[in-house]
Amino acid sequence: EGQMIAQRARTDVHRGGYWHRVVNVWPVCAETYRVLLGQRAESKSVDPGKWTCVCGRVPSGESSLDAAAELLSSELSLVGPDLELVFTLRCSRRIPKGLFAGQMDNTIVDVYLFMLEAEVPVEQLHVDEASKQKVQYLAVDDLQSLLAAGDEAMVLPPHEEYGPRLLQHIRRLCGVRSAAVVATRAKARARGAEEPGG
Numbered sequence: 124e125g126q127m128i129a130q131r132a133r134t135d136v137h138r139g140g141y142w143h144r145v146v147n148v149w150p151v152c153a154e155t156y157r158v159l160l161g162q163r164a165e166s167k168s169v170d171p172g173k174w175t176c177v178c179g180r181v182p183s184g185e186s187s188l189d190a191a192a193e194l195l196s197s198e199l200s201l202v203g204p205d206l207e208l209v210f211t212l213r214c215s216r217r218i219p220k221g222l223f224a225g226q227m228d229n230t231i232v233d234v235y236l237f238m239l240e241a242e243v244p245v246e247q248l249h250v251d252e253a254s255k256q257k258v259q260y261l262a263v264d265d266l267q268s269l270l271a272a273g274d275e276a277m278v279l280p281p282h283e284e285y286g287p288r289l290l291q292h293i294r295r296l297c298g299v300r301s302a303a304v305v306a307t308r309a310k311a312r313a314r315g316a317e318e319p320g321g
Contacts, residue, residue: 142213142229142230142231143180143181143229143230143231144180144181144187144230144231144232144233145178145179145180145181145230145231145232145233146177146178146179146180146181146187146190146191146194146232146233146234146235147175147176147177147178147232147233147234147235148176148177148178148191148194148195148206148235148236148237149176149177149234149235149236149237149289149293150176150177150195150199150201150237150239151236151237151238151239151263151293151296151297152238152239152240152241152242152260153238153239153296153297153299154240154241154242155242155260156262156263156264156297157242157260157261157262157263158176158260158261158263158266158293159199159239159242159243159258159259159260159261160174160175160176160258160259160260160261160266161174161175161176161177161198161199161250161254161255161257161258162174162255162256162257162258162259163175163254163255163256163278164252164253164254164255164256165256166253167254169218169228170278172256173275173276173277173278174259174276174277174278175277175278177191177194177195177198177199178194178278179194179254181233187208187233188206188208188235191206191208191233191235192206195237197251197254198250198251198254198255199248199249199250199251199255199258200248200249200250201237201239201243201248203237205237205238205239205240206235206236206237207235207236207237207238207296208233208234208235209234209235209236209288209289209292209296210234210288210289210292211231211232211233211234212231212232212234212282212284212285212288213229213230213231213232213282214228214229214230214231214232214280214281214282214285215227215228215229215230215281216228216281228281232282232285234285234288234289234292236292236293236296238296242260245258245259245260263290263293263294263297266290267286267290270286271286
């Protein structure tokens with residue numbers, strides 16, 4: 124989880140190249156094998172208008188898990204217990220444009236998956252328009268293609284291991300969930316067959 128060693132303003136963090144913790148949360152539906160993405164608001168100082176997951180900084184004194192849950196709720200109105208930390212990476216990049224152009228963004232990124240039992244229709248989501256201006260579902264295979272191609276419409280991971288590890292964990296958890304669903308349905312059918320008139 125790490126320990127807080129200092130508090131700095133965001134401008135000082137970038138100017139000084141200080142390491143800071145952030146969270147990335149990827150909502151995934153195992154049933155449809157799709158991820159829920161949001162397009163960052165044009166008013167954002169970093170990566171405006173680009174597609175990405177739920178993301179943000181961990182406030183001072185707050186746990187990574189709590190920050191992930193709060194961001195997921197505030198950005199997409201999604202809540203639930205199915206939030207799993209799948210990996211952590213240290214990432215460093217120079218910000219290309221915007222308010223912090225040319226400054227370093229040195230982050231310790233905690234990557235979470237949020238497993239959806241079923242897709243929530245985008246029109247039913249209460250989206251925080253200050254963070255995301257649009258949302259859409261995208262097939263996992265299409266996400267892989269966009270990341271591999273370095274598509275500029277996406278916020279591209281600053282670490283070469285990020286994409287492969289993300290996709291590995293999505294496939295692993297989707298496989299576990301799919302197997303569980305199949306087993307549950309099989310048990311339900313068996314119970315129905317045993318009932319009188321079944």
